[in-house]
Amino acid sequence: MLTVENxxxxxxxxxxxxxxxxxxxPRGAGVAALRLVQARxxxxxxxxxxxxxxxxxxxxxxxxxxxxxFNLLFRRPVGRHxxxxxxxVSCWIMGxxxxxxxxxxxxxxxxxxxxADNAITLLPTVCIGHCDHAPAMLVDNTLHxxxxxxxxxxxxxxxxxxx
Amino acid sequence: MTPPSERPLxxxxxxxAGPPDxxxxxxxxxxxxxxxxxxxxxPAEIIDMVTRSKLRGRGGAGFGTGQKxxxxxxxxxxxRRKYLIANADEMEPGTFKDRWLLEGNPLQLIEGMIxxxxxxxxxxxxxxxxxxxxxxxxxxxRAIGEARQQGWLGENILxxxxxxxxxxxxxxxxYICGEETALLTALEGRRATPRSKPPFPxxxxxxxxxxxxxxxxxxxxxxxxxxxxxEWFAGLGLGEDGGTKIYGVSGxxxxxxxxxxxxxxxLRQIIEEHAGGMRAGYRLRALLxxxxxxxxxxxxxxDVAMDYGSVEKAGSRLxxxxxxxxxxxxxxxxxxxxLEHFFAxxxxxxxxxxxxxxxxxxxxxxxIEDGTGQEEDMDQLGRHARMLGAPGxxxxxxxxxxxxxxxxxxxLFAADFxxxxxxxxxxxxxxxxx
Numbered sequence: 001m002l003t004v005e006n007x008x009x010x011x012x013x014x015x016x017x018x019x020x021x022x023x024x025x026p027r028g029a030g031v032a033a034l035r036l037v038q039a040r041x042x043x044x045x046x047x048x049x050x051x052x053x054x055x056x057x058x059x060x061x062x063x064x065x066x067x068x069x070f071n072l073l074f075r076r077p078v079g080r081h082x083x084x085x086x087x088x089v090s091c092w093i094m095g096x097x098x099x100x101x102x103x104x105x106x107x108x109x110x111x112x113x114x115x116a117d118n119a120i121t122l123l124p125t126v127c128i129g130h131c132d133h134a135p136a137m138l139v140d141n142t143l144h145x146x147x148x149x150x151x152x153x154x155x156x157x158x159x160x161x162x163x
Numbered sequence: 164m165t166p167p168s169e170r171p172l173x174x175x176x177x178x179x180a181g182p183p184d185x186x187x188x189x190x191x192x193x194x195x196x197x198x199x200x201x202x203x204x205x206p207a208e209i210i211d212m213v214t215r216s217k218l219r220g221r222g223g224a225g226f227g228t229g230q231k232x233x234x235x236x237x238x239x240x241x242x243r244r245k246y247l248i249a250n251a252d253e254m255e256p257g258t259f260k261d262r263w264l265l266e267g268n269p270l271q272l273i274e275g276m277i278x279x280x281x282x283x284x285x286x287x288x289x290x291x292x293x294x295x296x297x298x299x300x301x302x303x304x305r306a307i308g309e310a311r312q313q314g315w316l317g318e319n320i321l322x323x324x325x326x327x328x329x330x331x332x333x334x335x336x337x338y339i340c341g342e343e344t345a346l347l348t349a350l351e352g353r354r355a356t357p358r359s360k361p362p363f364p365x366x367x368x369x370x371x372x373x374x375x376x377x378x379x380x381x382x383x384x385x386x387x388x389x390x391x392x393x394e395w396f397a398g399l400g401l402g403e404d405g406g407t408k409i410y411g412v413s414g415x416x417x418x419x420x421x422x423x424x425x426x427x428x429x430l431r432q433i434i435e436e437h438a439g440g441m442r443a444g445y446r447l448r449a450l451l452x453x454x455x456x457x458x459x460x461x462x463x464x465x466d467v468a469m470d471y472g473s474v475e476k477a478g479s480r481l482x483x484x485x486x487x488x489x490x491x492x493x494x495x496x497x498x499x500x501x502l503e504h505f506f507a508x509x510x511x512x513x514x515x516x517x518x519x520x521x522x523x524x525x526x527x528x529x530x531i532e533d534g535t536g537q538e539e540d541m542d543q544l545g546r547h548a549r550m551l552g553a554p555g556x557x558x559x560x561x562x563x564x565x566x567x568x569x570x571x572x573x574x575l576f577a578a579d580f581x582x583x584x585x586x587x588x589x590x591x592x593x594x595x596x597x
Contacts, residue, residue, distance in 0.1 A: 035333065035335060069337060070334070089502055090413035090487055092497075094413075126256065127256040129254075129295070131419070
């Protein structure tokens with residue numbers, strides 16, 4: 001069984017080494033390697049971070065400094081789906097705050113938390129470049145614009161039913 | 164022969180059909196510039212043409228593109244490692260133009276990069292793409308693969324002896340990565356903090372090698388400049404600046420969106436004709452003309468021409484050219500608070516005035532917005548606006564950019580600040596925090 005406590009699968013280790021080989025210095029592949037790990041496991045555990053650091057010839061602390069710097073790298077577990085609600089100015093003007101309040105009530109969580117059934121994590125995010133369709137959000141990397149409470153409710157119900 | 168489009172950047176963009184493939188791109192005039200450059204133009208001629216075109220960087224700072232390239236050492240690509248980097252880390256709140264170009268016609272960006280790389284003699288190209296742009300990443304990878312397969316990228320392009328290839332770096336989300344030196348630090352696998360200049364990236368950039376960092380929209384203009392000539396391009400602008408510009412409007416207008424128009428198009432025309440004017444029941448109160456890091460302009464400045472010099476004369480910056488509208492039913496203090504929350508969160512933390520000053524500003528605005536602000540808070544906000552604002556005592560332009568809406572807002576919305584403090588509440592609840 002593939003878990004965050006097990007070593008990285010051999011093909012992934014090879015892929016990370018290949019990424020590092022494309023760079024002038026292996027550490028240039030740090031973000032790409034961490035994104036690869038996260039795409040597979042949902043987040044970057046300390047076990048995996050240490051392994052990536054060894055592969056890239058970096059100290060684990062050095063790589064953790066990079067991992068914790070970026071908004072899209074998760075150093076804690078997230079739910080099966082991640083909703084990133086844009087909190088920047090155009091979305092704010094177009095009603096992002098009441099929408100966030102509605103979402104929090106419906107999911108019974110606050111921003112930064114995961115639902116009790118581990119289905120959905122709600123995160124704020126900075127401008128996602130969809131300001132002409134504000135308020136906007138990303139759901140598992142898929143862009144949604146002109147969001148209102150009705151579309152939001154439907155989306156959440158769909159997500160809960162999706163593994 | 165078909166005359167060149169007056170909207171060259173977007174002529175091939177059709178959201179319903181998706182981006183053109185190599186064949187469609189060529190059929191519609193693509194690759195002409197690359198053929199012309201690699202067969203009959205010297206690298207120095209490319210730089211000269213771009214300088215004469217009056218193209219200024221479209222990422223926000225507006226530096227002359229040809230001038231920027233002129234600082235790069237002239238050795239041939241085979242003698243020295245150099246980098247050409249497309250800055251596709253579009254995270255300025257209110258700005259969504261590069262997404263449109265990346266998703267709509269990635270081959271145009273690729274061709275622009277080939278031309279820029281040939282001009283400065285770089286063999287290595289990188290697209291620094293923001294992590295949230297998933298569709299753009301997919302389309303860019305597909306376009307690069309196709310261009311490579313058809314010989315537009317790789318070794319000895321068109322038998323010219325010039326070799327160039329592009330790698331996509333998918334970032335993981337930090338606004339400061341859009342700052343060119345922070346972007347280089349990020350590419351080297353470090354926390355993306357800005358670097359001291361000099362050395363400038365053109366002489367000592369990525370891994371110490373000469374590097375040019377250009378915005379996506381800037382690069383997308385290059386095929387049209389080279390194919391149709393710098394005079395034609397310069398003539399597209401209505402004033403001092405050359406070319407077209409992608410302008411956008413967000414907020415409570417009838418039709419928010421983005422449009423390619425001659426640079427120097429009056430703001431009134433953009434808002435009233437293209438964005439359809441204000442929504443019913445809303446009045447224009449003020450706006451940020453070029454994204455979150457530009458100063459507010461009052462509604463009576465709506466006739467300003469949207470070019471670099473005119474917007475500066477009006478008291479703000481063209482920035483990314485993407486206007487954010489403040490309507491009369493949205494609380495200006497809440498809007499400024501939202502902006503400063505963003506800048507405080509996205510401070511990289513490298514220098515103390517920015518790291519400590521911006522959260523302080525945010526806390527003061529929180530208090531005023533929530534009704535617990537004091538008169539003396541206004542002095543503190545004014546002091547921050549002066550001390551962190553342009554020309555700045557901070558390491559990079561992040562804090563001065565953050566202070567632009569605050570400093571202008573303190574003047575423009577003085578009565579609103581006073582009302583919040585005197586009444587102990589936000590008098591304009593709609594649009595404010597619940």
